[in-house]
Amino acid sequence: MKNVFVFVIxxxxxxxxxxxxxxxxxxxxAHPRVHEQNNVFTLQYGPLRVIxxxxxxxxxxxxxxxxLSFLSDTSAHPDNWGxxxxxSPQRAWGWPPSIALDKAPYQVLTxxxxxxxxxxxxxxxxxVFIKRYSIETKxxxxxxxxxxxxxxxQERRVAAWEISRVAPKGLTLFPMGELxxxxxxxxxxxxxxxxxxxxxxxxxxxxxxxxxFASGKEGWMxxxxxxxxxxxxxxxxxxxxxAPDEAEIELYANPDGSYIEIEQQGPYTTLAPxxxxxxxxxxxxxxxxxxxxxxxxxxxxxxxxxxRIK
Numbered sequence: 001m002k003n004v005f006v007f008v009i010x011x012x013x014x015x016x017x018x019x020x021x022x023x024x025x026x027x028x029x030a031h032p033r034v035h036e037q038n039n040v041f042t043l044q045y046g047p048l049r050v051i052x053x054x055x056x057x058x059x060x061x062x063x064x065x066x067x068l069s070f071l072s073d074t075s076a077h078p079d080n081w082g083x084x085x086x087x088s089p090q091r092a093w094g095w096p097p098s099i100a101l102d103k104a105p106y107q108v109l110t111x112x113x114x115x116x117x118x119x120x121x122x123x124x125x126x127x128v129f130i131k132r133y134s135i136e137t138k139x140x141x142x143x144x145x146x147x148x149x150x151x152x153x154q155e156r157r158v159a160a161w162e163i164s165r166v167a168p169k170g171l172t173l174f175p176m177g178e179l180x181x182x183x184x185x186x187x188x189x190x191x192x193x194x195x196x197x198x199x200x201x202x203x204x205x206x207x208x209x210x211x212x213f214a215s216g217k218e219g220w221m222x223x224x225x226x227x228x229x230x231x232x233x234x235x236x237x238x239x240x241x242x243a244p245d246e247a248e249i250e251l252y253a254n255p256d257g258s259y260i261e262i263e264q265q266g267p268y269t270t271l272a273p274x275x276x277x278x279x280x281x282x283x284x285x286x287x288x289x290x291x292x293x294x295x296x297x298x299x300x301x302x303x304x305x306x307x308r309i310k
Contacts, residue, residue, distance in 0.1 A: 126152025
């Protein structure tokens with residue numbers, strides 16, 4: 001009888017331990033994972049995988065849904081790759097972008113559950129960037145919160161400017177806003193049912209710095225390529241809030257055909273010394289269902305995008 005009693009107790013302990021392990025596995029599966037190697041961070045939840053490089057200005061260097069890849073890398077351009085943040089307007093700093101903000105290593109503030117990184121101070125404008133990357137489990141989307149801190153002794157006017165480099169070709173689309181578009185890429189633009197469509201392959205890309213400046217609406221833009229679709233959701237702004245010589249939505253196509261940039265900007269904001277602004281972007285990356293036809297003017301495609309970001 002004693003041996004039977006001991007056997008029952010041991011069986012209960014074994015079951016209890018198994019239950020604990022299963023609960024731990026379930027808990028881990030229910031939360032995004034963060035893995036670090038040489039200050040390069042991988043955030044993962046389900047099929048979504050995000051690579052953030054603290055050694056290279058905290059840029060998002062990779063974005064994946066299962067085996068699908070959505071961002072261009074250094075093979076397209078040694079400096080202009082992945083996803084960056086710049087201060088707007090560009091006329092305040094010219095070219096090239098700030099080393100402190102766009103190339104130098106960032107300090108790691110947090111890497112538990114999400115990744116938060118901080119730049120050193122830019123020597124020209126006295127700005128400091130903070131980038132926070134997290135995955136929303138409710139819809140398996142990437143949330144990026146940018147903070148721009150005025151660390152100078154003077155008032156600064158600035159807007160957040162997100163630049164995302166993707167493979168060439170494909171289609172870019174967004175709802176048309178109040179102002180007409182302008183720029184060297186205008187011949188590549190179609191307006192169908194109040195949606196602006198940019199077709200990279202429509203005509204030869206002009207030389208120089210071929211861009212499009214456009215007014216958006218509804219607070220989203222999308223890029224469709226061979227890997228699927230990127231949808232970026234952000235707060236819509238009015239033309240009066242644009243930075244000088246800039247626009248809410250901008251596109252750039254590298255003339256050599258190696259990559260394109262899909263860009264959007266936040267409101268032009270006055271920052272007193274020590275003040276800061278935040279700008280948030282929600283990213284949705286997905287394969288496109290086989291029953292959705294990818295073509296300019298397809299209302300079913302536009303409705304599918306809108307339903308993804310509700």
